[in-house]
Amino acid sequence: MSKAITSRNEDYSQWYNDLIIKAGLADYSAVRGCMVIKPYGYALWENMQQVLDKKFKDTGHENAYFPLFVPKSLFEAEEKNAEGFAKECAVVTHYRLKNDPSNPGKLIVDPEAKLEEELVVRPTSEAIIWNTYKKWIQSYRDLPILINQWANVVRWEMRTRLFLRTTEFLWQEGHTAHATQEEAIHETKQMINIYASFAEDWMALPVIQGVKSASERFAGAEDTYTIEALMQDGKALQAGTSHFLGQNFAKAFDVTFINKENKSELVWATSWGVSTRLIGALVMAHSDDQGLVLPPKLAPIQVVIVPIYKGEESKPVIDAKATEILNALKAKNIKAKYDANENNRPGWKFAEYEMKGIPVRIAIGLKDIENNVVEVARRDTKTKEAMPIDGIANTIENLLDEIQQSIFQKAQEFQTTHITAVNSWEEFVEVLDTTTGFISAHWDGTADTENQIKEKTKATIRCIPLGNPLEDGHCILSGKPSTQRVLFARAY
């Protein structure tokens, strides 16, 4: 099987699809818009989960699990939320199949097993969760509730892309309940901060934190905080969101509590989530025409050792030394693999591990051992260097740190050079098509103008950055007065 993939310049979108498939991260499935997450892709997700889960628990959250199905009457209770998701809901209407009388061996839906009330497959869980919180919350002593769940959700998307937008996807969704508005807003901000530090420190992905415009908000939220990242083609990707839900769900589900003054009040809510979409972001941000480039801190395999055998008698010598190095790496908790498989040639292995984005490759032959060195290749820069075997585990440990930093800095530089301030519509349109990336521009604050810009250019307001400086100006489209710039981009 040829491992060549389409180059980014030729067709960025095809490059991405090729890469996901050839690197073994995921595969298409028989179900429209759903994918199979293969072991290598799932290992990446597990690494992400582990880090995020710890961050959630360190900030006082607990995991729980709520039903997959939402009865239609609950789903429609919070009207804006329902309206936002109604068009993409998979709906269970029956609970039994039966033999097809006219077609032996085939099954049909049993018309007698029709549900009295249809069940929506959760596109998000606010409804089912707030209907439950109602039972759990009586007094201020029951607050806050700080719960997260790791789950699958289904949104019937018309156009799907592996990892980036699939009908079913895996995610975590936090749902918290608070006694005060301040506390809920603090939680919302805390979680977007956690997502930002995860993206930057672990995924090596610089992000911009900001607030969504009203029309880009989560359906049912008062405010949506977002982290926005840039991909190599200059398009933006929303990588995580945290919503201040106000009292909207408390109103819809009648969730009140008795405060310290013995008065009844509505409960304040937040929700926040990241999904397997992050894997798509990781791939698109760092990888190249030879395959994946993975940040060492999330790579399922950080170091691969490849023996360069020269005749049968070289095998035991090389195997012994390689195993020694392997064990030294493992002793430092470095995820290392020794690939002594003789069915594949070293060149094949080099290409394979490049495709899979293993951050460091060590090649070891007889001559190397004589010289007490190994050849160390970096996946990110594709540089090779002979390095002494003495202290190799320390060397590699430092190198992995250096690679992590270096991947981040490269992405950071890309981001810095792809935020362009413009002051006119002409500039805006030109930068969108040439420089690409984020465009910082004045906007009159109306949904109407926002929509017109989207229709004309497919660019959307990605966010109003946190701590955005106030600055008088004029909307690039309407010319009306504006008090601050916002970030536009074409986005995934």
Next chain:
Amino acid sequence: MSKAITSRNEDYSQWYNDLIIKAGLADYSAVRGCMVIKPYGYALWENMQQVLDKKFKDTGHENAYFPLFVPKSLFEAEEKNAEGFAKECAVVTHYRLKNDPSNPGKLIVDPEAKLEEELVVRPTSEAIIWNTYKKWIQSYRDLPILINQWANVVRWEMRTRLFLRTTEFLWQEGHTAHATQEEAIHETKQMINIYASFAEDWMALPVIQGVKSASERFAGAEDTYTIEALMQDGKALQAGTSHFLGQNFAKAFDVTFINKENKSELVWATSWGVSTRLIGALVMAHSDDQGLVLPPKLAPIQVVIVPIYKGEESKPVIDAKATEILNALKAKNIKAKYDANENNRPGWKFAEYEMKGIPVRIAIGLKDIENNVVEVARRDTKTKEAMPIDGIANTIENLLDEIQQSIFQKAQEFQTTHITAVNSWEEFVEVLDTTTGFISAHWDGTADTENQIKEKTKATIRCIPLGNPLEDGHCILSGKPSTQRVLFARAY
């Protein structure tokens, strides 16, 4: 809120439900037959997952994720499997809701968004997985495939019980593909062994390993291996199964490989799973009328320290000493909690932590500190003892081991005294209603007799134990000759 629960003698079934709710393991939901797994219950599941996941990975398995939905045409491909699950399938027929024109603010299923092919919500994933394996397997080099997935599944059960039988449940399902029958059978046995050692070493739950009779087999399997445990009411509970699927799914999905002799062969399969049902088993096996009794190795909190304040000035002294003990315990990776909440009295806390099954409770007051001791209470035996503060972390560490052993031994003794050999129908019926537990009896090997016994007594064949000795005898019901005894019981 009163914490009293129904006693086991009064109503075992009600005791169980009360306990699950009052201990905060789970709650009922608005969806028929589905439950909410609350943080304390989910923490138990996470602990189980962590241990099992490591055992799977240590034996070469990798995690992956396959779609929630199975197109009907794939679902029906393996006829026996389809027949076995058809009657309990939730079916998605539509992918959109729309506003109800006659009822503002309400939604209806959009009749124009009917799926061409219905989607079954997976009751188990053989179909979708083997349809995928077909693409992944060409040559013997592609084998074995050793994949596990952690997922939710849905089976539309008519009678549900918290954890034991719910419409949606969480589980892991392993799906492996092999080049030879021997290798697949070896895998099937290996996995039932892993389940057995997990049940015994971690859940403190003695189990009997065996093979199911033909009529109790998994739909589509050639052989089903099972671990069977006894609950305190003398009923059996199937705690995990591992299936040798032969070439049934390979035939249904046309999955062949080219062997080393360059000939095409059908692939051999296994599947195996355990679910959140294990939490029900854990609760039913060990708990008592005061609440949960959890084995220390799986308890989310292993030790709770409760201060016995006497006047304001005692607080700093007690808090300081308690924190010292807490830290010493944590330094040994013991999951300990200090509950210094002044809103609740010690008596309330004692009852609460008894209900939650915390294995060890340490009470500490001023006098204790003066005497350099603490009061240590065991949840399983309800014994209390003053123990020296010096070396307390070591003492507790050993005590937790002792409790783990002790809980297992108690359950083991219960099992030993609840396996009764009988030689006649009269004895069989009597033991079933008096001694309860497993009944070891001769059976003529026919499904007909097995069914008659089930209809007459509700007892089923739980398994033919592994390594069962051959012994000539006569079937307890039909009187026909038999070559071995099998284990009957009433079961959950």
